[in-house]
Amino acid sequence: MAVFKTQAEINNVIWQACDTFRGVIDPSQYKDYILVMLFVKYLSDLFKDKLAEYQDKYQGDEKRIERTMSRERFYLPPNARFDYLYEHRNAPNIGELIDEALAQIEHSNKEKLQDVFRNISFNNESTLGETKERNDRLKHLLEDFAQLDLRPSHLEARDVIGDCYEYLIGKFAADSGKKGGEFYTPPEVSTLLARIIAPKSGDTICDPCCGSGSLLIRTAQEIKDRNTALYGQEMNGGTWALCRMNMFLHGFDNATIAKGDTIRNPQLLKDDQLQRFNVVVANPPFSLDKWGHENAQGDRFGRFSAGVPPKSRGDYAFIQHMVTTMAQTDGRVGVVVPHGVLFRGASEGKIRKALIEQNLLEGVIGLPANLFFGTGIPAALVFFNRSKSDDKVFFIDASNDYEDGKNQNRLRQEDIEKIVSTWQKRENVEKYAYLASLAEVKENDFNLNIPLYVDTFEEEEEIDIKGVQEEIKAIEGELLEVRGKMDAYLQELGLI
Numbered sequence: 001m002a003v004f005k006t007q008a009e010i011n012n013v014i015w016q017a018c019d020t021f022r023g024v025i026d027p028s029q030y031k032d033y034i035l036v037m038l039f040v041k042y043l044s045d046l047f048k049d050k051l052a053e054y055q056d057k058y059q060g061d062e063k064r065i066e067r068t069m070s071r072e073r074f075y076l077p078p079n080a081r082f083d084y085l086y087e088h089r090n091a092p093n094i095g096e097l098i099d100e101a102l103a104q105i106e107h108s109n110k111e112k113l114q115d116v117f118r119n120i121s122f123n124n125e126s127t128l129g130e131t132k133e134r135n136d137r138l139k140h141l142l143e144d145f146a147q148l149d150l151r152p153s154h155l156e157a158r159d160v161i162g163d164c165y166e167y168l169i170g171k172f173a174a175d176s177g178k179k180g181g182e183f184y185t186p187p188e189v190s191t192l193l194a195r196i197i198a199p200k201s202g203d204t205i206c207d208p209c210c211g212s213g214s215l216l217i218r219t220a221q222e223i224k225d226r227n228t229a230l231y232g233q234e235m236n237g238g239t240w241a242l243c244r245m246n247m248f249l250h251g252f253d254n255a256t257i258a259k260g261d262t263i264r265n266p267q268l269l270k271d272d273q274l275q276r277f278n279v280v281v282a283n284p285p286f287s288l289d290k291w292g293h294e295n296a297q298g299d300r301f302g303r304f305s306a307g308v309p310p311k312s313r314g315d316y317a318f319i320q321h322m323v324t325t326m327a328q329t330d331g332r333v334g335v336v337v338p339h340g341v342l343f344r345g346a347s348e349g350k351i352r353k354a355l356i357e358q359n360l361l362e363g364v365i366g367l368p369a370n371l372f373f374g375t376g377i378p379a380a381l382v383f384f385n386r387s388k389s390d391d392k393v394f395f396i397d398a399s400n401d402y403e404d405g406k407n408q409n410r411l412r413q414e415d416i417e418k419i420v421s422t423w424q425k426r427e428n429v430e431k432y433a434y435l436a437s438l439a440e441v442k443e444n445d446f447n448l449n450i451p452l453y454v455d456t457f458e459e460e461e462e463i464d465i466k467g468v469q470e471e472i473k474a475i476e477g478e479l480l481e482v483r484g485k486m487d488a489y490l491q492e493l494g495l496i
Contacts, residue, residue, distance in 0.1 A: 207232045
């Protein structure tokens with residue numbers, strides 16, 4: 001077994017393991033097998049690490065070891081451990097053995113991992129091919145992962161595996177195009193939003209459209225003592241499973257991740273009412289069609305009191321849900337939106353007006369284009385706050401500060417620092433930031449289009465017409481001289 005200590009080394013090995021499935025099934029499918037096997041290998045190595053620790057501590061007293069292990073974060077039955085599967089990698093029913101191992105992991109850890117593997121089968125002929133081909137692929141997959149020692153005591157940093165998981169999710173999001181972008185927020189955007197929203201120790205944090213959980217995790221990581229409770233909801237069953245595993249890998253075992261449609265059927269309830277949270281963050285699907293308009297008018301939770309969004313654009317449905325679920329005392333919301341949310345009229349304009357008049361809107365940050373997988377359009381971050389210190393709205397135009405990438409642009413660390421520093425000072429910065437009064441926003445008919453407040457216009461240098469004319473004359477003179485020389489050469493050659 002090779003010893004790979006850094007995240008980059010482990011990322012590389014696991015990305016190579018993807019070759020097992022390349023060209024056989026779509027990346028949107030083989031990500032499930034790769035990520036699940038990474039999860040099983042990590043659990044197995046962590047379990048093995050703990051078992052060795054207690055065997056040494058209790059000098060082989062099996063009863064004490066077993067009793068202590070039963071109180072650990074999770075339990076793995078012998079036949080559900082990676083080493084068992086690796087030893088049986090040549091078995092004619094290896095796909096079945098892996099599926100049985102997943103079922104045992106769920107059964108032994110019902111509270112934390114129930115149903116996580118329900119949508120995945122390593123014994124699926126229609127997906128992984130006929131028995132011989134399938135067995136060969138699974139054997140190679142187990143051999144790929146056998147290279148890795150993922151025990152925490154052998155790694156350089158605490159979150160290596162969690163970050164590796166994030167790396168793979170990001171890779172699959174990039175390869176899957178728009179489908180990937182639906183459940184993955186680029187890490188730089190997640191970091192920026194988390195730092196602006198600034199959660200504190202003791203806060204509850206919720207993402208009602210949590211996808212694979214990256215934004216929720218990065219927000220929680222801003223709390224150094226990890227004294228927080230995490231909540232999320234995700235509609236897609238496969239992505240919900242990814243999120244549950246992702247939470248576990250990052251040490252947020254007790255996160256509550258519900259499954260279902262947040263708008264049509266919110267699951268995070270308390271006393272039959274929407275649960276409220278100190279911090280609510282999300283990257284909802286942009287301008288979602290068929291978001292649940294048909295049921296919004298009679299919403300039993302009263303989420304759409306400011307107005308019902310249009311049938312074909314659900315942006316303000318998610319925003320109003322988030323605002324409704326932030327705590328009455330110090331609730332904050334940070335949400336990623338398309339720019340249309342800032343200026344579109346009709347019902348959306350009325351909703352925007354109502355939210356501004358309630359003095360909930362804290363600020364707007366315009367981001368560069370092409371940051372998100374599957375869409376090149378620029379997005380914005382919008383923040384709401386129940387306990388604002390003033391009645392103003394802060395605007396930042398950060399659209400011009402980024403690293404230009406081949407497929408995707410990226411916020412650099414210095415770009416993030418500049419935005420965060422400017423936000424915290426809440427002062428005007430020429431051509432970059434502006435603190436607008438409520439009167440100014442009203443004067444603009446509650447339109448939040450950033451150029452109305454942050455003037456980034458650059459005057460073009462005045463053209464010296466006389467100088468240009470003289471330059472043209474000089475060039476024409478040089479051209480006549482060159483033509484004369486050309487004619488002389490051609491005459492010498494007898495060509496004219």
